[in-house]
Amino acid sequence: MDMLKEMAIFAQVVDSGGFSAAARHLGVTTSAVSRHVGRLETHLGGRLLLRTTRSLSLTELGEQVHAACARMLSTAREVHAMAGSYSARPNGVIRVSAPVVFGQTWLAPRLPGFLGTYPEVDVRLTLNDRTIDLAEDGIDLAIRIARELSPGLAARPLCAMRYVLVAAPAYLAQHGAPATPAELAAHHCCYLGYGRFGPDWSLRRGDEQVSVSIASRLTINNSAAIVALAETGGAIGLVPDFAAAAALAAGRLQPVLADWEFGEPYTGSIHAVYTPGRHLALKVRALIDYLVQAA
Incomplete structure (x- = not known):
């Protein structure tokens, strides 16, 4: 457990491509970053990095340790997301996309009730009849009217149409x-x-x-x-x-x-679709649940 900080700093050095860049990202001095990496090397009993004035490369041990550090940080982010999903109130901005007429006649009239229930959440609704790419367009939740949905998306049915x-x-x-x-x-x-x-x-x-x-x-x-x-x-x-x-x-x-x-x-069905993930943001989950109940 004493090495967690050193492991995180070492991973940042590798990801940033150098000690100075990692120091700027972390908001500390370059010498502090060097000391943490040195302590990790001492604890592991081997060199992790080959450093010259112009380049930085991983040793064989460094490659293995960096892979382990990356897994550790990924797990830490998942735990953080899990905590945010289950222990906090919904908050933040939700970016929503919906077909034009459905958004005008069905969705928009229901949003004031949602905003009143969750005062710490803001909604940015875009009405567009084209099929958008959620990741590319930065959309948290999209409404789709279709018999079959595109693969690679998670969905909750809202209502029949x-x-x-x-x-x-x-x-x-x-x-x-x-x-x-x-x-x-x-x-x-x-x-x-x-x-x-x-x-x-x-x-x-x-x-x-x-x-x-x-x-x-x-x-x-x-x-x-x-x-x-x-x-x-x-x-x-x-x-x-x-x-x-x-x-x-x-x-x-x-x-x-x-x-x-x-x-x-x-004919078709109306679904709320979102990018699948292990932990859905609480604000998005809250909006989906609200719309399902309001359908």
Whole structure:
């Protein structure tokens, strides 16, 4: 146990590439660093470093000792992270990424409650529909809507998601409500229209399954905009349920063919994803738990 400090300083010398750089990193004098390394060499009974005025290299013993010191420091950091995860209150900044409309309609309204519960935590929310790299973009937690998640990520399910057909009362009064999926072909319909979100829809009701192809004069790549269009009475909109929830609750929109469910690609689940690790930061764990309970 008496060698722990010397081992940490020796590892810093190797990682920094020299005594002076290690001293600057540690905030001590170069001579102090040299004394600690010398004591470690004396205790181990062998040279760890070959030093010249211009270079520094490890001896065979030094390579083995440095590997052991690196493992020791890694373990120490894990213990520190464990303590921070379980014994402290959540604190610090959480950087969160979410799809635009889900962030606007579902996530953002729930964040004030979380901030009120955890006054020492700040949230930096970025809304973006592209799939971001958590490590590269410095994101602690991302919300993903998908049937399958990318490998290499840990995830907690938040809630199920389904696409729904909605229309304004004025549209239904003028054009009538379709009674079957086949009748949708005679209506004005608006959907996302990009990537896999095309005009060929597969719907299921119990044991029944039908397919219908929609010829639409207007597609919009944003579900909030489709909801806004539908509220004007311009079309029947196909949107995620969270996008239409407020308008349905207020009566501005009404469900269409509510007993039918859409298949691929108009289906998925919503997950909170994060970089896997042995010890998840307490602030991130707290936000995930809060969102799961609020779902």
